[in-house]
Amino acid sequence: MMKKAWALGPWVLAGLCLSLATSAGAATERSTVLLLGNVAGRQQVEYLPEGEVRVHYEFNDRGRGPVLDSTFRVSANGTLVSAESRGVDYLKAPVDERYSATGASHHWKSSAGEVRREVSGPVFYLSLESPPEEAVLLIRAALRAPGQRMALLPSGEAQVAAVGSLTVKSKAGSRRVRLYSLSGLDLAPSYVWLDEQQRFFASVSSWMKLVREGFEDTLEQLDGYQEAEQRRLARARARALTTKLDRPLAITHARVFDPGTLTVEEDQTVLVTQGRISAVGPSAKLVVPRDARILDAQGRFLMPGLWDMHVHITGGADGPLALAGGVTTVRDLANEDRTLTRLIQEIEAGHDIGPRVLKAGFMDGRSPYSGPTRVFVDNEEEARTAIDNYAARGYEQIKIYSSIKPELVPTLVRLAHAKGLRLSGHVPAFMTARQFVEAGADELQHINFLALNFLFDRVQDTRTPARFIAVGEHAATLDLGSPEVRAFLALLRERGVVVDPTVSIFDDMFHDQPGHWNAGLSPILGRLPPTLQRRLGSGSGGLPDVAKQPERYRDSFLRLVELVGLLHRSGVRIVSGTDNLSGLFLPRELELYVAAGIPPREVLRIATLGNAEVMKRDKEYGRVLPGYVADLILVDGDPTLLISDLRKVRHVIRGDRLYESAALFRSVGIAP
Template sequence: MKSWMRGGVAALVIVAGAASAADYVVLTSGELKGGMTVTESNGGRDIAYSFVDRGRGPDVKSRVVVGPDGNYQALSVDGVNYYKLPVAERFERKGGTASWKAANDSGSVASNAFYLPSQGTPEHAAILARALLKAPGRTLKLLPAGEARLSVLTEKVLTIGSEQVPATLYAIHGLGFSPSVLWLDKQNELVFEGDDWFATVKKGLEPQAKELTKLQRDLLAEAAKKDAPKLMTRPTGPVAITNVSLFDAKTKTVQPGMTVLIEGNRIAMVAATAASTVPAGATQIDGTGKTLLPGLWDMHVHLNDDADGLLHLASGVTGVRDMGNNPDELAPRTANFDSLELIGPRVVAAGFIDGPGPLAGPFKMYAETPDELRAYIDYYAKRGHPQIKLYSSLKPELVKVAAEEAHKRGMRLSGHVPAGMTMRQAVGDGYDEVQHLNFSALNFMSPEINAKTNGITRITAIAEHAHEIDPASAPVQDFVKFLKAKKTVIDPTFTLYEANLLGKPGTPNPPLAKIIDRLPPVVRRNSVGAGLARGDAEVARNAKSYKTMQGLLKTLHDGGVTLVPGTDAMPGFTLLRELELYEQAGIPRTDVLYIATLGAATVAGKAKELGSVDAGKLADLLLVDGAPDKNIADLRKATLVIKDGVLFDPKKLYAEIGVAP
């Protein structure tokens, strides 16, 4: 389940003369990071909502007035959004006309549909739930588009302070790829909304937050398990894909006229069609005009929703690397994906460790001393994690300790570059890999900038200063040689820079522009408007910085530095865009396909079983209509995805989560 707003503590004002008020806290992995106050006054409600997430986070105040049916008559939201950009949203209903203006759209229509705020808070989610409770069939048309439906998942008596409060867990369907859930009391007031990452909790309920997130996660998983069997085909005998063009990841070439035979969960034969014999009774799939590839990898994800699994698999992503999560949540989800009780990719997990402080990451694995750091590495090693990911607030002097301990245990070490270090220093102290291309650019910026990279500076400094770097310069070339000599891996997450540097208000988020019309209506709306620019001058400057980041990516590849494709964004679709951006930067298409298959599997430590189409390997495969070695965008034309020998129709997977063909 995904919270309405991601992203502590700010002053929350109670309106003078208020009749009543409700106070909430915002928790990040159980830590207090902000709050929300809801106050009734003058026939409406005032909402103040704020939290801090690693230097980011919204700070908004909203005034709402609703009618007897629970629908908005008037709404305003003012403040700053998660990236600290200004918010000034307005909605008004006069007669039968609804008018609104938000950062990503505006309109005026004759409609009684429920307006969904662009800059929502958990209380806005509760307002929608209350309106749905009053609506016929508990269903409402939405503005600007879409439809929401409410269902009951369970009831439970909660302990809020010294009170026993009966509450109901509701699921709102239609807002995203999976249901949004929240708890309301008997007066239909919000008591809890969120998950393990971020949760808004009625004051006094904090001790039950972990229990409630687990309960709602388990209930949603059980519902998804009931639907999973209808979305897959388990062959009862061999499967042969014939007359297909085969991408050979080992040689980075395409071999036409091939047949691949699958028996059980393994590839049994790879041979020219003209020289092969298909067993009697085998299911035959004609690959004429199609290309068969190893399943793709996304090497930077955070699996926080079961629906992520369907998005990954529908896009041909059969393997992922989770780069930071709650281990108690990730482990059962991974097990469910492995057993195919839930539909999702294979998962390789990296253990997250940060240092304490106001800008610490969202997981409570905070080390201040060498002994604390070693204890966390031991914890992850015993859970089978092959990799450690360090984060931005860790003390720089602890990097060498982490490298020594991780390497002693046969684990890889990667992460953000801790504030106060350069990337060159982090690699010199033992990093095997660095997440995000921005740290390659930050390496050439001032000590004053690098001292603040545990906050939003690591994002904004790229827009402000990346254009000052020349990828062809001697210092950059020397740095690339250093990285190659150290066998350093880079996880670029390049779509983040397309979004941040090229995004503009009122236009589709660039990485999703090609598929935005296929997304569920509410997701579609939230995928409009992105970027850091305020005004034309910053738009021009950021475009120059983007060109520099493109040049830096190409320079790293040309210099022999290993790249792995990661996204840290919407599953599936974003990985396909990531690969297109590699080609746009000048990386040859067959190199891109290798990076996304055998290259990634090698870094993940799975190349013996995965990453290429070879007899004896596990049957994780992607069949696409077209020739991605000639047009990388053909990766978007998946007709069949195979994981562990089980067949999946991408169209059915997408339909299950509200994505149009």
């Protein structure tokens, strides 16, 4: 589970601040990092005289996670005089970044390069890699600035707003705390709780929580208050951007693609009534009801909505962004149950904007590298309890993770199938993909685990980033025509095993290096907010050794792409998933399928009807036929000829709701 590490990094996205300092005297504050309730790291901040702040920050996420030592010097107005960070980033690449300001002259150097710039007026430098405390210093500076707005270097602007106050009690005492929002750094506001002295108290999200030591038992109360504020914003956005289809909708003069036949019919009218397709036919012949709303397609391409079969959806920007990109259904493969259930309820009630969500229950074994979950399974009794609970809550699939004991897999398969649930996952450590399939797994997540099946002599413990590094170093030498590969693909085909490649995540991981970013990002980079453009364009999303062996990692990535094409041609079903932000990255995933040799029309089928078939929804979703649910997208261009035209979605119909893609993109700060 990548959890969107491509953006500002989990240490910024998940908790924009820790330990707000006073300006006078020396003090030390400690905060705890928790991933889904499990202690994963810490930050220690020393506040020294003359505005100096020293920070140590680290957390462990399945062998990934930053370790940073930083020193900041803060001026009287809250902006930085200097900043320095050293250590490793989330993927363990080296960090050595420095910034200094003298009057209007600003100088910084990082893995993205070296820059000198003259800027008049207050401005705050935002590091490429930094501990959360830097964002706290930014909040302090913005609170002092006119309008609580602060210009940023290299570019952008941050704004801070007070949301509301709350009194919380714990064994460590009682505190009056205030919630602040910080906008301008990401696609949605981030939040931080400060006490009455404007010192850090907590930062909460569904995945990561950060809290002042001794106040862990206040997190549930804070989470509830913050969630209410986020719901308020989401409901206002839904009212503004959703057109409720309370009367028939006639989409006229469209070129209609049917994934069932792989054909395109010219000049068609599609009639939508109460969320379903009620009629399809030539525009010259089909009778449109007099009270119908008319959407003139003007010859544009109409097709079923896309599916992303590998997401970890949260609130905020995720839902609107998915629909903006034409994704009307997603499969969530690991999440916090309460948060996911509430989000689905809000979306289905029309109080939030988002795709339909299918749920897969996530579980792992106990180890130092366990995935972020509260559901741990080390024996049959725990397995039975977990699977029974997921089945009772409407989950359709079980996803297991890398620390599950190999000998427990057949039991998990038996228990899941007894409840009518599919079972998929990472291939557990010390187990081959062949053994996983022979134990009864229905699906494999991530194309690297297929490659690892043939690298078992090199790496068996795949709980750490070794599962990426070994593939990057050795996949280029795999002989895809070998008897071993052919026999394994035959096994997948005979067993009806599905593969969820998520090959696009390796596009960044195997190509990015300091100062050189993956060219596959070109179509979206310029559309993003400035801070995200900078991080993506820095090349910081790659594995540590890419810069040392760029040709080897490039060739290994190409071999993974070739393997995707070989799977399809061998009769193995693949499903389209991103393990990333659907609305931005699903087109790239599908472009790579075309690069693998799969014809665009077949790729469109995979991303619509094919995915619906896997989830047994193909009698209601994935085609443009009477009786089917009206999940439809209207596209400029023709993705049967150029798959990248899927980035040109114009309108999205999600059942009885109509959206304009451009408006959805703008609502999360992205240019259409």
